[in-house]
Amino acid sequence: MKKRVYHWQPELSTAIIYWSCTFGILFLSLILTLEHTRPYLISNIVLGLFFFFAFLGCNRYFMIEDEFLIVHALLPMRRKKITLPSIEMIRVGPKCIEIKSSEFKENTQMFIMTKKNKTAFLESIKQNSFFTATVIDDPELTIGKHY
Numbered sequence: 001m002k003k004r005v006y007h008w009q010p011e012l013s014t015a016i017i018y019w020s021c022t023f024g025i026l027f028l029s030l031i032l033t034l035e036h037t038r039p040y041l042i043s044n045i046v047l048g049l050f051f052f053f054a055f056l057g058c059n060r061y062f063m064i065e066d067e068f069l070i071v072h073a074l075l076p077m078r079r080k081k082i083t084l085p086s087i088e089m090i091r092v093g094p095k096c097i098e099i100k101s102s103e104f105k106e107n108t109q110m111f112i113m114t115k116k117n118k119t120a121f122l123e124s125i126k127q128n129s130f131f132t133a134t135v136i137d138d139p140e141l142t143i144g145k146h147y
Contacts, residue, residue, distance in 0.1 A: 005061040005072075006121040008111040012143045015112060018057055018074075025050040062111075062121060067130040071109075080104070084130040092122065093141025100133075112143050 009015045029050055032043035056074055063070040069087065071080040082103045091098040097118060100108045113121065125131050 003063050003065065004120070004124065005063050006113065006117045006124075007058065007061045008113045008117070009060060010073075010112070011110050012112065022050065022053045022057055025053060064124055064128060067128075069125070084125070084128060085132055087131065087133040089133050090122070090125075090135045091138045091141050092118065092135060093138055093143070096141060096143045097121075098141060110143070 010018075025046060029043050029046040032040060032046060036043070059072070060074060061072050063072065064084075067084050069082045069084055071082065073079050080103065082101055086103050087099060087101045089100040091100070095115075096110055096112045098108055098110045122135060126135065
């Protein structure tokens with residue numbers, strides 16, 4: 001059986017910086033293409049670099065396995081395998097969720113998710129028998145970090 005993945009993006013400032021740089025690479029490729037009237041090797045290489053970074057940016061997801069929540073991030077050192085009993089609370093906002101767990105570096109981490117992914121993730125995690133945390137619906141939770 002294929003494991004279900006739930007895609008997410010990091011907090012707003014990090015997402016804006018990442019995607020701005022990624023689309024900057026695309027525009028550089030388009031500028032290089034306009035400089036020549038025929039296919040140009042360097043512009044194609046830069047376009048390939050854009051597709052690589054766009055793929056990496058979309059490769060952030062959650063996966064629920066037995067008693068673990070796997071947080072797959074862009075950098076391998078930021079990937080986490082969190083036990084479901086260690087999750088203390090999940091705050092659900094209109095466009096994001098915030099997971100509070102002692103296994104995170106700052107004890108809490110925010111994730112931007114689409115409404116469809118967010119509801120599917122919450123339904124799936126609530127069905128797991130190892131999950132004991134409280135889920136709080138907080139309509140005032142915004143997508144930017146506020147500490």
